[in-house]
Amino acid sequence: xxxxxxxxxxxxxxxxxxxxxxxxxxxxxxxxxxxxxxxxxxxxxxxxxxxxxxxxxxxxxxxxxxxxxxxxxxxxxxxxxxxxxxxxxxxxxxxxxxxxxxxxxxxxxxxxxxxxxxxxxxxxxxxxxxxxxxx
Numbered sequence: 001x002x003x004x005x006x007x008x009x010x011x012x013x014x015x016x017x018x019x020x021x022x023x024x025x026x027x028x029x030x031x032x033x034x035x036x037x038x039x040x041x042x043x044x045x046x047x048x049x050x051x052x053x054x055x056x057x058x059x060x061x062x063x064x065x066x067x068x069x070x071x072x073x074x075x076x077x078x079x080x081x082x083x084x085x086x087x088x089x090x091x092x093x094x095x096x097x098x099x100x101x102x103x104x105x106x107x108x109x110x111x112x113x114x115x116x117x118x119x120x121x122x123x124x125x126x127x128x129x130x131x132x133x134x135x
Contacts, residue, residue, distance in 0.1 A: 003028040004065040008056045008072055009121040010048025011129050019043040022124035023056030025063070034059060035121070037128040049074040050095035052121065053081075057102040067108040073116040081111050 005026040012019035022037035036055065040048055049072070060068060072078055079085040080096055081103070087096045103109050116122045 002065065003067040003069065004060055004063055005030065006053075006056045006060055006068060006070045007119055007121040008049070008052035008070070009116070009119050009125040010045055010050065010052040010074070011122075011125045012043055012045040012048050013129060016042060016044045018129060019045065019048040020125045020128035021048045021052030021055065022121040022128065023052050023059065024121045024124070025056065025060055032120075033063075035124060037124040039128045039131075046074070046076060046089070046092055047095065048125070049077045050092060050099060052125065053077060053099050054095060054102065056121075057099060061102070061105060066106060068103075068106045068110070070109070070111040071114045071119060072111065073114055073119045073122065075113055078111050078113050 006023060008023040010021040019040040020038060021040060024032060025034040026032050040051060080087050081099065087093045
């Protein structure tokens with residue numbers, strides 16, 4: 001597999017509060033090949049977003065891909081990964097470093113904003129938040 005698509009999401013209610021994350025991995029045609037969600041306990045929505053990204057990236061490494069297209073409804077995470085926003089929060093900084101180190105395994109990285117209605121990982125994260133299920 002040359003190219004792979006990753007959708008990720010994170011949520012918390014209230015913020016900070018109970019949190020969950022999810023990711024969906026698709027092949028280059030958009031066919032879903034793997035999905036996961038996880039209840040995270042107490043945290044912020046931004047931490048949950050980063051954990052959704054990191055857990056998804058770790059799983060993507062299992063596939064023979066050198067290009068990745070990432071979709072998210074988190075403008076903050078997207079802009080930080082692109083280098084357009086500074087990462088000020090110390091906890092987010094640690095997660096940012098992990099994510100950017102994993103991204104170095106790919107020869108081409110594109111990360112795009114999509115509304116949460118189009119983020120196929122959104123409903124999975126929401127379901128884990130509502131049920132409090134663990135993997």
